[in-house]
Amino acid sequence: MTDGEIYKNERQRSMKTLIIYYSYGGNTRRIAEMIQKRTGGDIAEIETVKPYTGSYDSVVNQGQREVNSGYMPEIQPLTADVQKYDRIILGSPVWWYTFAPAMKTFLNTYDLSGKIVYPFATNGGWIGHTFRDFEKECRGADVRKGLNVKFDEAVLRTPEKEIEAWIDGIGM
Numbered sequence: 010m011t012d013g014e015i016y017k018n019e020r021q022r023s024m025k026t027l028i029i030y031y032s033y034g035g036n037t038r039r040i041a042e043m044i045q046k047r048t049g050g051d052i053a054e055i056e057t058v059k060p061y062t063g064s065y066d067s068v069v070n071q072g073q074r075e076v077n078s079g080y081m082p083e084i085q086p087l088t089a090d091v092q093k094y095d096r097i098i099l100g101s102p103v104w105w106y107t108f109a110p111a112m113k114t115f116l117n118t119y120d121l122s123g124k125i126v127y128p129f130a131t132n133g134g135w136i137g138h139t140f141r142d143f144e145k146e147c148r149g150a151d152v153r154k155g156l157n158v159k160f161d162e163a164v165l166r167t168p169e170k171e172i173e174a175w176i177d178g179i180g181m
């Protein structure tokens with residue numbers, strides 16, 4: 010290894026990483042916890058002040074209205090101090106081809122400039138413009154290649170090996 014490579018590795022190891030996720034049905038939480046187990050990073054959940062209630066179909070319809078209008082639901086204050094971390098792993102379900110409105114609120118409330126961001130999105134196979142939107146909304150951050158995690162309802166379809174390879178690429 011060259012001195013430059015050693016320096017880079019050391020720097021990467023000393024960086025502090027926070028996993029931040031929103032999950033309505035539990036799929037994104039499952040992946041966030043998988044990442045947390047493998048990396049030992051800290052973890053924080055984005056929660057809306059007013060929970061989504063009613064049937065799945067009514068939430069799907071409400072989500073469509075919210076995404077189309079750019080609505081940002083109020084969220085609880087995050088339990089972690091984002092400013093203490095150099096790297097942020099951001100997870101959201103895909104809602105109508107982008108991240109969930111609660112993630113939009115988060116990105117418009119917290120400043121991620123100067124940080125390295127690794128996004129992941131769970132979805133049923135229609136990711137749309139989710140990763141482009143992460144790049145746009147994480148203003149001033151260095152947004153790295155995202156991970157697309159496919160589920161059929163609660164059944165994980167993306168091979169765990171693929172998820173693990175992405176996590177290992179973060180280099181913690």
Ligand SMILES: Cc1cc2nc3c(=O)[nH]c(=O)nc-3n(C[C@H](O)[C@H](O)[C@H](O)COP(=O)(O)O)c2cc1C
Nearest residue numbers: 032033034035036037072102103105106133134135
């Ligand atoms: C409001 C709503 C909109 C959704 N829109 C999409 C979509 O555009 N594309 C897609 O592939 N899946 C879509 N889904 C499915 C979810 O992205 C998928 O089930 C995800 O894994 C759920 O994550 P969670 O359990 O963490 O909430 C939608 C689900 C909901 C509730």
